[in-house]
Amino acid sequence: MVAKIPSSGPGLGQRSGSCGGLVAYLEKEVQGHWFSLDREDVPAAEVVATLDRNKRNLNRDADKYYQVVLAPSQAELRHIDSDPEKLRAYTRAAMEEYAANFGKGIEGKDLMYFAKVEHERTTGPKDRAVQVGDMARGQAKAGPQTHIHIIVSRTENLPRYTERKQAGEVDRKNPYHLSPLTNHKNTERGVVTGGFERKQYSERVEQAFDQAFSYERPLTETFHYAYAMRHATPDECAVLRVQAVREDLLRQVVPQATQNQNVLAQHNAETSPSTSLTEQIIKQELVHVAPKQERSKGMKR
Incomplete structure (x- = not known):
């Protein structure tokens, strides 16, 4: 299992503006079929509108959204038969870990995110086969290639935050701004508390897959082994x-x-x-x- 939070790439050059470019890019394989914590088949236009609205007290040049990519290995995909329902359930579990990893006591429902499952991948300049000349860039990769793209707002779920504040459940003046690209990790003092430990997140989503689907992961397939x-x-x-x-x-x-x-x-x-x-x-x-x-x-x- 690979869990990535890219800082650049297609559709990510304008994170300070609308997420429309990234949504349009992710419509390339099939249109629609976006899902969230509690919804299925959300139209792309609604994804853009909802995420673009979900911002408050952010500077004009500040990031407004981020992308999370979950890429199961071919062995993992075979284990669950690339079942779309299981992949959606796993995505929601991974976003629970995403929320918990900020150390602010929030849950998946405190996030505003939409996700989409893709089934194809093509070769790029970093692929070994391309570098040695065995394959050209842009060729379809063989075998199961299913993966998930998630677009998540930097600002916590504003409708839920407003509702909780009105009910007296939170006393924060402003909603949380949540950046997985921060360099802060479990900080307890200063302007930024909490942070985001990307290495820990990768390990947690791997464990979430194993627990959800009873997957017996060999040592060589673990994030710990690859990182070491x-x-x-x-x-x-x-x-x-x-x-x-x-x-x-x-x-x-x-x-x-x-x-x-x-x-x-x-x-x-x-x-x-x-x-x-x-x-x-x-x-x-x-x-x-x-x-x-x-x-x-x-x-x-």
């Missing part, structure tokens, strides 16, 4: 690689051990052998598989 491979020391990376190899071995051995246990269960019903026989078989599987896999991993590196 880019930023950790060589020794730290080596430790993680060894851990990943061991995990891969266990994934291969356990099914075989389970099959052996089924055979033993039938045998036990007739002869009642000692339980140590099961343990011996599992150990034998590890002894035979581990050296082979270690050599294979070594050759790849």
Whole structure:
């Protein structure tokens, strides 16, 4: 799972103005089919009008909206069969994490956002295949490519804020201005309190997917592993690689051990052998598989 909050790109050059350009760009694959926390099939024109209205006490040059991109891996998409209903539910869960990550005690319903599911992706200049000349820019990528684009207002949900203030539930003079691109992280003093920890957000949305869909994520598919491979020391990376190899071995051995246990269960019903026989078989599987896999991993590196 990749969760990105891009600061530039198509439709993001005018964040201080209308979100109309970004909405128009995201209409390229299919028109309509926007959704929010509690609505489906919202028209693009309504998305633009609603987000553009949702601003207060922001300078003319200040950002008015941001984009969040959720990109499940092909393994994750296969796990949920790219089910649009599950992807929409997951998007809403991810935006609950987005709200919580500001450390201001707000929820998803305190945000103003609209999202859209896309199913195609094309190659760009950063793709390895383009850089080495194997593919041209703009070609459709193979395999499942479903991902979600979310446009979220910098200002909290104004209708809800106004309603809560009138009811006496909040005593803040102004609504929150929420920027996921801030450099503040869990600050407790100064003009800006709270902040937004982007690394933490990536980990939280990954965990939200695993919990929602019972996905058993290999270490090599975690944000922690990918981040460490880019930023950790060589020794730290080596430790993680060894851990990943061991995990891969266990994934291969356990099914075989389970099959052996089924055979033993039938045998036990007739002869009642000692339980140590099961343990011996599992150990034998590890002894035979581990050296082979270690050599294979070594050759790849």
